[in-house]
Amino acid sequence: MNFALILFILLLVSGALWALDHFVASKRRSVGAKSPWWVEYGASFFPVILVVFCLRSFVVEPFKIPSGSMIPTLLVGDFILVNKWTYGIRLPVINKKIVDVNLPKRGDVMVFRFPQDTSLDYIKRVVGLPGDKVEYIDKKLTINGQAMAQSPDGDYLHAERLFYSPRFTEKLGAVEHKIIVENDAPPFVSPSIQYPFRENCTYTNRGVSCTVPAGHYFMMGDNRDGSYDSRGWGFVPEENIVGKAFFIWFNFSDLKRIGSFH
Known part of the structure; x- marks a missing residue:
């Protein structure tokens, strides 16, 4: 419950x-x-x-980040706020939209009900909009044939395990944000389950290519080699959307993290 x-x-x-x-x-x-x-x-x-x-x-709902899939943007233990009306007003409990407001934009950080178990809330970044062709090949993101701008941004220190990951600045639409990519991780991904519109995706040893169906979104974590996302379980239907994450209001380990993020 x-x-x-x-x-x-x-x-x-x-x-x-x-x-x-x-x-x-x-x-x-x-x-x-x-x-x-x-x-x-x-x-x-x-x-x-x-x-x-x-x-x-x-209006707004608090969530706690449970995993490292959105590192370096969001860390385990971050308490965040989610705007509940920016993507439309929905009836509580059943999550049925009754008033349209805005549609998700590429680059938004969005909370949604996991398609395979709607009792779970996931948080990822919106990468593909309905109708987009999303390709993640050799760890490079391309949307509708256009490579997303990406530039090196030093290294990210995983403080709890004391190792570094290459960090990059990526631009999705109007949003510029940070991602991390592990050089020694393989580029290919494998679907973990059979999911709706599986025929829209092609998997190779270099990565995955998907065409996003109408009314759905393709989501990815900023920790590209440490995220269980649309590459493995498919697309997020519009009716699963919960809201847009926009603010870190607390972190017990680091009060400096309080504030907005991209």
Whole structure:
């Protein structure tokens, strides 16, 4: 059971208790009499839960980065904020879009429900838009026949394991961001599962080439050799989108990481 559903159930229960106390029980009690403790406490939580539920469902939602797939942009332990309305207003729990706002752009960092298990939230960078031909060959990214600009940017130190990875600056659309690539890792990738529109992709010993189907997106991690992403499990349907990640609000190990990112 996910947190959104738990929060929704708490909202219903506390709201029912508040309505019962406000419209029924309070009119039957004698003057000065108190309501039962379970009604009083349940009803008192209702306004707080309502505010949290609305903010989390329609404005901004906090997430914690669980893996290193987005290194060097996002690190394990980063607490981030996700804009819930920039890609459209969606009904909570069922995630059905009811109001269109914007579409994802190439280069956005996006949170989405994992297509193979929608109870899991993943975070990756939007690389391919609907209709794009995305090629990742010999560790070079090409979109619609155009190589994405990439330039060396020194080395990235993995502090927890004390080793370096080559770092590059890459430009996707209007977004310039950092990636890391391991020189000794093989260039090929293998699909880990059968996924919808698998016929849109061709795998070779040099990499993968995919045409993104309508209503879907091709996602990749900035840690190119350490990311389980669209290269292995396919495309993200539009209905799985959760929101756009935009701000690091805390990291227990490094307070300097607080701030926005690309």
